[in-house]
Amino acid sequence: MNLIVLSLVVLTAAIIAGGQGRRLGGLDKSELVVGGRRIIDRQLNVLGQVAEHILVVSNDHHRFRCSGLQVCNDITSDAGPLSGLHTALIRSPTARTIVIACDLPFLSVPFMRHLATRKTDADAIIPRNSSGPQPLCAVYNRACLGPIQQMLKHGTLRVSALLDTLYMTELGPQEIASYDPDGKLFLNINTPYDYNRALGHLNVTQSISRHNNIHSKPQPAQS
Numbered sequence: 001m002n003l004i005v006l007s008l009v010v011l012t013a014a015i016i017a018g019g020q021g022r023r024l025g026g027l028d029k030s031e032l033v034v035g036g037r038r039i040i041d042r043q044l045n046v047l048g049q050v051a052e053h054i055l056v057v058s059n060d061h062h063r064f065r066c067s068g069l070q071v072c073n074d075i076t077s078d079a080g081p082l083s084g085l086h087t088a089l090i091r092s093p094t095a096r097t098i099v100i101a102c103d104l105p106f107l108s109v110p111f112m113r114h115l116a117t118r119k120t121d122a123d124a125i126i127p128r129n130s131s132g133p134q135p136l137c138a139v140y141n142r143a144c145l146g147p148i149q150q151m152l153k154h155g156t157l158r159v160s161a162l163l164d165t166l167y168m169t170e171l172g173p174q175e176i177a178s179y180d181p182d183g184k185l186f187l188n189i190n191t192p193y194d195y196n197r198a199l200g201h202l203n204v205t206q207s208i209s210r211h212n213n214i215h216s217k218p219q220p221a222q223s
Helices: 039-047 080-091 109-117 142-154 159-165 173-177 192-201 208-212
Strands: 009-016 051-057 070-072 096-101 124-129 137-141 168-171
Touching: 009 039, 009 080, 009 109, 039 051, 039 096, 039 109, 051 080, 070 080, 080 096, 080 142, 080 159, 096 109, 109 137, 124 173, 137 142, 142 159
Parallel strands: 009 051, 009 096, 051 070, 124 168
Antiparallel strands: 096 137, 124 137
16 A cells, blocks of 8 residues: 655644633643543644644743743733734744644644645635634734734734734635534633533543543533
8 A cells, every 4th residue: 555645834833822721720721631632732743744843832831841842932921812823923933834722622634734735825824614713723924923013012912803904815614614524623622611512522421520620610611
């Protein structure tokens, strides 16, 4: 049998690993276990098959001291995911960067490769599913730094607001559908309820409290 080995795409993948997971009792979301592996390990496995470079934006270098990964502190403190995006684009060694949140356990190699190789002359490629745009699973080039820096300067920190300022290409639901037949690709974990949903997708029966010592009662995710 002939094996087809796909080359890595010349771009950087950046995992935004900040945030305190307040609705998860202060737990680090990237450390949650889904399908027997931490979310961060699931993501690294996928990204390692797609991107030529990988970096992590985190102020906790101790967690990654043995990983061999490039770990970058937030350049702007207390500015949420927008600061992570800003740091990723500045520290990235390539012109284009896939930026993902650390709480997405179901990313797949086929979709991330499609995202990484999508042809466009736009400054960003933003997936959009039935829930709306997904700016923390998207491709940005360095031209996005100007608008991001202006937003940070003026204290406008919502990543969703950034999209109004960018020349971007959207990946719509039809383009995404073949990569996401179960509707879980962009499932992100902000609450115990979300975490139990993720476990449910894998037919995992362990309760959230038994699995990660989270004792809060699962609540519906807030929009």
